[in-house]
Amino acid sequence: MSIEFALPESIANQTGLTRMMAEQVMRALSRRYDEQEHQRPWEYINVIWPFIQQIEAADLKRSLSKNGGNGAKPAEKKQGTGNLRMIHMIETLSWGDAGIYLSTPSSALAGAAINAVGTPEQKERFLKRFTEGAPKWGAMAMTEPHAGSDTSNIRTTARLDPETNEWVLNGEKIFVTSGSLAGKESNGIIVVWATLDRSLGRAGMRPFVVEANTPGMTIAKLEEKMGIRASDTAAIVFQDCRIPYDNILGSPELVAPDATEGKGFKGAMKTFDASRPYVAASAVGIARAAFEFTRDTLAKEGIVIPTAPPYHTLSAMQRDLIHMEVELKAAWLLTVRSAAQLDAGQPNSLEASMAKVKAGKVVTLITQKCVEMLGPLGYSRELLVEKWMRDAKINDIYEGTGQINTLIVARRILGYTRNELK
Ligand SMILES: Cc1cc2nc3c(=O)[nH]c(=O)nc-3n(C[C@H](O)[C@H](O)[C@H](O)COP(=O)(O)OP(=O)(O)OC[C@H]3O[C@@H](n4cnc5c(N)ncnc54)[C@H](O)[C@@H]3O)c2cc1C
Numbered sequence: 001m002s003i004e005f006a007l008p009e010s011i012a013n014q015t016g017l018t019r020m021m022a023e024q025v026m027r028a029l030s031r032r033y034d035e036q037e038h039q040r041p042w043e044y045i046n047v048i049w050p051f052i053q054q055i056e057a058a059d060l061k062r063s064l065s066k067n068g069g070n071g072a073k074p075a076e077k078k079q080g081t082g083n084l085r086m087i088h089m090i091e092t093l094s095w096g097d098a099g100i101y102l103s104t105p106s107s108a109l110a111g112a113a114i115n116a117v118g119t120p121e122q123k124e125r126f127l128k129r130f131t132e133g134a135p136k137w138g139a140m141a142m143t144e145p146h147a148g149s150d151t152s153n154i155r156t157t158a159r160l161d162p163e164t165n166e167w168v169l170n171g172e173k174i175f176v177t178s179g180s181l182a183g184k185e186s187n188g189i190i191v192v193w194a195t196l197d198r199s200l201g202r203a204g205m206r207p208f209v210v211e212a213n214t215p216g217m218t219i220a221k222l223e224e225k226m227g228i229r230a231s232d233t234a235a236i237v238f239q240d241c242r243i244p245y246d247n248i249l250g251s252p253e254l255v256a257p258d259a260t261e262g263k264g265f266k267g268a269m270k271t272f273d274a275s276r277p278y279v280a281a282s283a284v285g286i287a288r289a290a291f292e293f294t295r296d297t298l299a300k301e302g303i304v305i306p307t308a309p310p311y312h313t314l315s316a317m318q319r320d321l322i323h324m325e326v327e328l329k330a331a332w333l334l335t336v337r338s339a340a341q342l343d344a345g346q347p348n349s350l351e352a353s354m355a356k357v358k359a360g361k362v363v364t365l366i367t368q369k370c371v372e373m374l375g376p377l378g379y380s381r382e383l384l385v386e387k388w389m390r391d392a393k394i395n396d397i398y399e400g401t402g403q404i405n406t407l408i409v410a411r412r413i414l415g416y417t418r419n420e421l422k
Helices: 009-035 042-064 082-102 108-117 120-131 179-184 198-204 263-300 316-343 349-374 385-396 402-414
Strands: 138-141 157-161 166-177 189-195 205-211 217-222 233-244
Touching: 009 042, 009 082, 009 385, 042 082, 042 108, 042 120, 082 263, 082 316, 082 385, 108 120, 108 138, 108 189, 108 205, 108 263, 138 166, 138 179, 166 179, 166 189, 166 205, 179 189, 179 217, 179 233, 189 198, 198 205, 205 233, 205 263, 263 316, 263 349, 263 385, 316 349, 349 385, 349 402
Parallel strands: 138 189
Antiparallel strands: 157 166, 157 189, 166 233, 189 205, 217 233
16 A cells, blocks of 8 residues: 555645644633533634535445445455545644544544444434534444453443334443443433343344434433543433334344354444544654653753754763654554555554553553653643643553453564454
């Protein structure tokens, strides 16, 4: 596969606009919504929504079209730029403020799951709402008190009631990004992973779409967090929550666990292949914010990176700055590669996990280093550097922790199965 390093003009133009949003709207709201954790940044939400509706409409059209849809064979798919466009946008918005970016109304992970395994009818029914009307949110609920990295352990059940032909969901989900917005605000959706048969492990898992305000679904708690505090994170309880039969994504047929990994879980993997480049992009945006601020502040003190030899006289601080920039670029290039593969309809599981691991580590290390290099200034709440350090860590946790994504990379490179390398 060839990669074109020049940014398409349409994406470059969009990045200018996004940057204005990040600089002028998001940065101005950063501290307020970090401190007022459970209030939502409507000033941003209302401004970004018209742009998101256009993106959602284009995505839906592409997904439903024969050429770009999941039904098309890779060879039939046209090379698009949708994911490349998204990572640039996410990187810049996260440079503005990652928590506020995560409050963006969009189909988000619910959309990724529906696009990965939904039928054309389901795409139309569940995703069209994101192209019109008031702002709305999508969310995906996989994690439970007893099942995080080990998703095969989920206990939320889905039972078919043969009398009403409805699925009945029971269980508890925790740490659902945009869970309360998607579950309570106008017309949102949550993709809930539940098991049809726990004895089958991953093979028994299926995603179900639950519409906002469905009886039996309760937002039990809003999490209080270290970072990305502008982002809504909810615990949700399902108690005899009834949803229509047609809200199951994929087939209800069960596949024996020893025959294949399970069709249901493959949908989750496909969702993560699409979302991990986005998380990596967000990580790079936060890292760049901290790096640029630190570099510019040190430059005012006369600490600059020389552009000519002798390089052996570099100070420790100059070396640290160079090292940070190299790491940032490496993380970004991996991110771009994994998104470009998605656009080309090529498998990207390995590269998406690589990008996610690298960017998650890089953002954690760079933001910590920036706090350290700026001394008390870095630690003070007068500046945003300490906030960026708190916002950074989540990128090494959700969508598969650094350790889990490292395992995925190792398995794929070495050719081990999930059971051979745990
Ligand atoms: C702010 C926030 C938002 C989130 N949003 C969502 C969301 O929208 N939807 C959703 O479903 N979930 C969400 N999550 C949950 C997140 O995906 C999980 O926290 C994550 O998958 C880790 O699971 P866990 O917390 O149960 O940790 P555990 O799985 O218990 O892991 C604990 C530690 O052990 C390590 N570990 C576990 N297994 C292995 C192994 N085999 N080898 C090596 N190390 C291992 C992990 O890397 C980690 O360091 C969110 C979490 C947070 C904090």
